[in-house]
Amino acid sequence: MSGLEVSAVEFGYRRHRVLDGVGLTVAEGTFCALLGPNGSGKSTLTKIIARILAPQAGKVSFDGRDLLRTPRREHAKVVSYVPQSSEAPFELTVQEAVMLGRTPHMGLRPTAHDQAAVDGAIGRLGLAELGERRLSELSGGQAQRVLIARALAQEPRVLLLDEPTSALDLRYQIETLQIVRSVTREQGVTALIAIHDLNHAAHFCDQAVLLSGGRIVADGPPAEAFDADVLGEVYGLEVRVERRGADVEVRPAVLGDTAAVAPQGGGA
Structure with a gap:
């Protein structure tokens, strides 16, 4: 199968093992969520694929x-x-910052295609009116959308996002996830997003990979990967997993919630 393949990846700091033999496959055109509590290895895995960190062992390949x-x-x-x-140079304008995404493709100066890719990404992220503004003048959420636009302007085959919606309000969280899902489906991009919100992952992503202690404990479509017992053990919280066909919703079992006594689905 074509796509991204991670094989037996190991990473750690001295005696602390962050990733322990991690392996997964994400097909082309698939939007995959990397889930798990803080310290589970989500961000580390994205940084290894991005070559910000080098693994002690293992392989990462695409096609x-x-x-x-x-x-x-x-x-x-x-x-x-x-x-x-x-992590963007804040004295650049939005246009200039997004144009950095074209660096791997460009010669001495931008071509018409480079400019079209930049304009398209800026428009898609709702930043057209801010094109000449400097990043130092933007809110944290706006600056984060610039980084996403820069990544889209790069026209990648693999798109990695490390908790990109954490600085965004709810509207832009939803819009960003919709954009990434559209890009994967329209352009056949393989996208991995490290994300905390299980329900956002369930609604927008095709594949869910759950990490705990540096190992993968669940991998598959959200409706199959989300098991109440497994989630409860990983997060240390009793949850309910409700399924309606291919849709799935995760809710905490709140004290006094009588329905939580007999949760639906997932073996809860």
Whole structure:
């Protein structure tokens, strides 16, 4: 199957093992959620695929091509990365910052295609009116959307997002997730998002990968991967998993919630 393949990836700091033999496959055109509590290895895995961190062991490939040994410029033509916080040069304008996404593809100056890719990404993220504003003048949420636009302008085959909606209000969280889902389906992009919201993952993502203690404990469509017993053990919280066909919703079992005595689905 074509797509992204992670095989037996190991990573740790001294005696602390962050990722322990992690392996997964994400097909082209699939929007995959990386889930788990803080410290489970979600962000570390995205940074390894982005080559910000180097694993102690394992392999990452896309369509059979070893991404960890590919020249950096060629890697950047395949993989784009949206960090968890705004790591952008704040004296650039929005247009200039998004144009940085074209760096792996550009020669000495932008082509018409480069400019079209930038304009398209800016428009898609609702930033057209801010194009000449400097990033230092933007809110944290606006700056985060600029980073997402920069990643889309890169026209990647693999899009990595490390908790990109954490600085966004609810409206822009939903819009951003809708945009990423559309990009995966329209352009066949493989997208991985480290995210905390289980219900957002269930609604927008095709695949859910649940990490705990640096290992994968569930992997599949959200309706199959979300098991109340497993989620409860991973998060240390009793939950209910409700299924309605292909749709699934996760809710905490609140004290006094009589329905929580007999949860639906997931073996809860």
